[in-house]
Amino acid sequence: MELDFSNKLEITINNKKPVVLTDLTLSLLGVAQQFEKFVENETNEQHQIGAELFIKDVRSGSIIVELVAQAAPVVPLLWQGGSLKEWADYARSVVEWLGGKISTPPQDLTKQDLKQWNNILEPVAKDGGSQMNFTVSKGGTVINQVFINSEQANAAQNGIRRQLEKLDEPDDHIQRKRVMIWSQTKFTDGTSTGDRAIIESISSTPIKVIFENHAVKKAMLAGDARFSKQWHELAYIVDVKVQTVRGTPKVYTIINYYDEDTFDPDEG
Template identity: 35%
Template sequence: MSEAKLTIKIDNTKPVEIMDFTDSFKSLGSQYYKFLSESEYFKLSKTTKFYIKEVRTGSIITELTDLVPLVIPFVENSNSVIEFSAFLKLSYDYLLGKTDAKPKEFDITDCNNLNNIIKPVAKDKGSNMVFTGDFNFGDVTIEMNFNSVEANAIQNAITKEKELLKEPELNKKTKMLFYWDSAKYNSKSKAIDRGIIEAISKSALKVEFENENIKSKMLDIDFNPFHMAYVVDVEIQEIKDNPVLYKILELHDQFEQ
């Protein structure tokens, strides 16, 4: 049995929507497992989970604990619940601007979990959420609490974090008609691979390939490649919204023009 527990108390002013409550604890469990899987100090098993030990009346008070000894033997004085509680506190302190220390580079899953965990209080003006991580034996206690204003501030910060994570969308087109303008047959050739996809641009653009096998299929044929048309999937790279390069991703078909 674990010697540590995480107690969560929700002082709500109105009934908590069941989906918000379940999303909160589902995301808490998800983030706990993710935290352990990324840590060098703990090892996971199929039974690694966060368990609700007790739900008390009055305010919504929930005690959670792990029932599996996860700590690697050579790491002393470490406990998964306490380490996870410390991670949560540092994450929320960072998102509230209380510290510049970021516990890790958040990914989308981190952002969604951290957002959902505090959802019940973010939606309830005047409510409060208290997290307390402590040992049954020892002096270690980690406590954090948020009111609805702070919870909303955290969610706004998470939205900004997610914006930073967004990758630019690749402009991909499928089954486009392509034909050669010029082609570099070997390393000694001074020619440049250029091709035309009239549906995108009337100009010949530089061409790259997802892999060399695609290029070989387009050039190493019994017919003159410059008399052929090719059906390809392509990624279009642009500068200032103008196409400048085609990256051929897949060849579907080819036929004489």
């Protein structure tokens, strides 16, 4: 095994408060885990390189840790600036996505990935005014830097919590007594194609609607004698099963509606 000492990743934590040892340990472990996964995702069996990080030096002052990786194959050059530089670019994109600065993640992140990023950011997120720096150098020349202050770390951790909540949310779940209005109706009693409704408490976008059973559908289509409007112009209180794809509602299945609560949405 050959280590590449000409390329190094320096992690600096400019802390204002003493850092809990377990927080620091888990943070560095998270960096190692995420670097390893990044390398494995970006390479293949034909062009394998070592994915482990090694501590080169720990210096005084702020918390400064120098890490090195195994040397990459001479040919082909997988990354012009080396694996450490590429990972730093990736780390910047992840933190920006979690903090809401960009809309698309650089890669799909699993629950485990999110928890590891939470660990990486923890020493800075819980220490107001502190900062974490990733500095990649080649032959003594800085070629990449990433700066994450406590405010950015907190924003990213909030993003992590939101993403974990989405991943924990079941694909199919029932929501009770929601207000539904029709956006588009094409069906008759014998078909269910082309129907869309809006349930604003779930999504402002019109979503495809189906019925769990014929009886509920027939009762809703019968209209309501209390109103002069037709059935598709009324608002309904429904129990609905929401089917999602990657956290986005795609189909509403109406499983029940409360006929006594039907109302005219245009009335005050």
